[in-house]
Amino acid sequence: MADAKAAESESESVQAGGEALGGRTAGSAAWLIGGRLFTKFVEFLSLLVLAQLLTPEDFGVIAIAMTLVTIVEAVFELPITQVLIARRAISQRHLDTAFTLSALRGGALTLVVWASAVPFAHFYRNDTLVWMILALGVAPGLRGMGSPGLVLYARDLKYRREIAAELVCKTGSLVCSVAAAWWLRDYRALMVGIVATPTIWILASYALAPYRPRLSLAEWPLFADFLGWTTGAQLLAAINWQCDRLILGRFVSPAQLGIYSVANDLSYVPEQALIRPIVRPLLSVFALIADQRARLATAYVQASNAVLAIGAPVLLGLCLLAQPAVALALGDKWLGAIPVLQWLSLTLIPPLLTAPYSSLAMALNRPQGLLGQRAAELVFKVPLMVVGAVWYGIEGAVGARAISALTTALIVMVMTRRLIGVSVWHQLWATWRTLLASGGLVAVLYALRPRLADLAGLELALGIGLVAGLGMAVYGLILALAWHQAGRPAGIESMAHDRVLVRVLERLRGPRAEQRSA
Incomplete structure (x- = not known):
């Protein structure tokens, strides 16, 4: 009798703990979604104004230059925040090491971008790209200088300070880029906004999460365990993420690339404003219950379905209402972006099914799972993208993304089954x-x-x-x-x-x- 009561009490305690954790996760996600919606509104407002003041050619030229910067930055991405969040306790030594690694990474990024400027411009037969890349290469270096103190709040699912810093950053960038566009009336205005964003972020992060910078690598072994796998994963992710623009930039005109880039950016707004805020607290949640596999499996399936339930209707709505929305917001010169936006929105639905996978792999200390996920996408996406873009241009690129998105989602579901034992059928049926x-x-x-x-x-x-x-x-x-x-x-x-x-x-x-x- 006593054992039954103890078991019942333990069960109620676990259930109460799960409900409390679920409530904290939902509250954190709500804050993140609210903040991200506002920042995306600011970015969208900036896009509306810039689309009226600039031309598709301006956006196309910047898209080519930013492709190099984005790829290099993604390749050298370090899971600094994720490593710290997965820890139960964070000391000053951890923060100092995180800051040092971020600063070293930022400096290396700038040097690599600068060194690549001339050959990259030569490949695209555009000498103007050289000085553009030199200027834009400053941005990733600045991004590594922010305060690591914000991770202390993120670990406890408290994101208000980070949201406030992002709001200040995006609003300041809007003012700078719109003012520059009004004055310059060409692609240089976009460059001003790109460089202003990390500059304002640095100031806001230290104001909201004070930290005295110290150079130290005392906790280097903690981060080193993740670097090999995650560096490879980031390399593949960078190629997957930018291969469409990289390939299209060689075979289509700047105006066509500008239309594709704007449509692509618009299609990612729901993912950035809704999905990422939902997924982000999951690393903390999965890390807390990583040793309870049954509970972890249930939480993963619920999280996956929640991501789909929130993201799918928005992406479907964006697809079906793209024509009136683009005509209203961007004007007649951007009507060519409508079919591209419609199809790109649909290609982002399959990845919703596996959006929590990266958090699951990190929580289980399986960074090699991230590499497997990126490799699966690379195997299908890049060859299809080359064939599609060369032979069919933008339409071929969109088709390649659709096929690779579906294939990768199924492969990642199989990888999830190997991690936590949830069958592919169960993952699909839950939706x-x-x-x-x-x-x-x-x-x-x-x-x-x-x-x-x-x-x-x-x-x-x-x-x-x-x-x-x-x-x-x-x-x-x-x-x-x-x-x-x-x-x-x-x-x-x-x-x-x-x-x-x-x-x-x-x-x-x-x-x-x-x-x-x-």
Whole structure:
């Protein structure tokens, strides 16, 4: 009898701990999403203004130069923040080592970018790229000088200071780039914004997370264990991430590349504003329960479904409403971006199924899993991209991304099964409610989209908002009904019910109860 009571007490304790951890994770994700939505709004506002002041050719030229900077920066990416978050305790020695490694990495990045400027410009037969790359190469060096003190808050799922620093950074960059565009009226305005962003970030990070810089490599062994695998993974990720622009820049005009780049940036807005904030706290959560494999497997499946449930309707909406949205926001000279944006949005849905995998691999101390994930994508994406871009241009590049996205998602699901024992079928079946609700969303948007054809200006903006709102309402209703029919299992639906709907109803009942008692 005593053993049964002890077991029941332990079970209740575990359940309560899981609910508390889930609540903290949801709260942290909500803060991150709110902050990221605001910063993406600022970036989108900047894009709107710059798209009116500049031309597709300007964006195309910068896209070519930034391809080199982005690849080099991604290759030399170090998992400094992730390593510290996975630790239970962080000392001053850890922070000093993190700062030193970041500073050394930043300096190396700038030197590598500068050394590559001439051969890169020669490959693209554009001498102007040399001085552009020299100027842009300063940005990654500056990014390594921020305060590592922010990781102390991130480890405890407290992201308010980091969000505040990012808000200051993006707002300052907006002011600088728009002012430069108004004055210069060419691609140099984009360069001003790119360099201003890390500069403002440094100042904001030290103001919100004070830290006295010290050079030290005392905790180097802690980071060294991850460097071999993650460096290889970052190299492959950089190639996967930028190979489309790198290849297209050689075979299409700057104007076409500018259209592709803007469409690509717009398609990634949901991923950056919604998905990354959701995924980011997962490393801390998975690390806390890494030794409880059954609980970890359940948490992973729930997290994967939550990512899909939030990201899929937004990407589907972006696809179906791309035509009126681009016409309203960017104007006639960017209409060529509409079909590109539509298809690129769809290619980002399969990766949602495996978005938490990188956090899972890091939490289980399996950085080689990251390398396997990137290698799987590389094997399919790059050859397809070369063939598609050379023979079919932008359309071929989009097709290559679609095929590689689907293939990579299936391979990563197999890798997940090997890590935590969750079958591919179980990972897919867990998403049936989201897929059913997404079908309802598509039907509503497809039926109502023709009504936007004759609208313009404010009427078009209101029409887009109304159509999107109706689609999301139908999506939420179908998702809720499917969840109820399935027996109200734990997941994003139950979290939304308990943390949003129940609290709203309680607040509404409160004043009424007081009025009755009076």
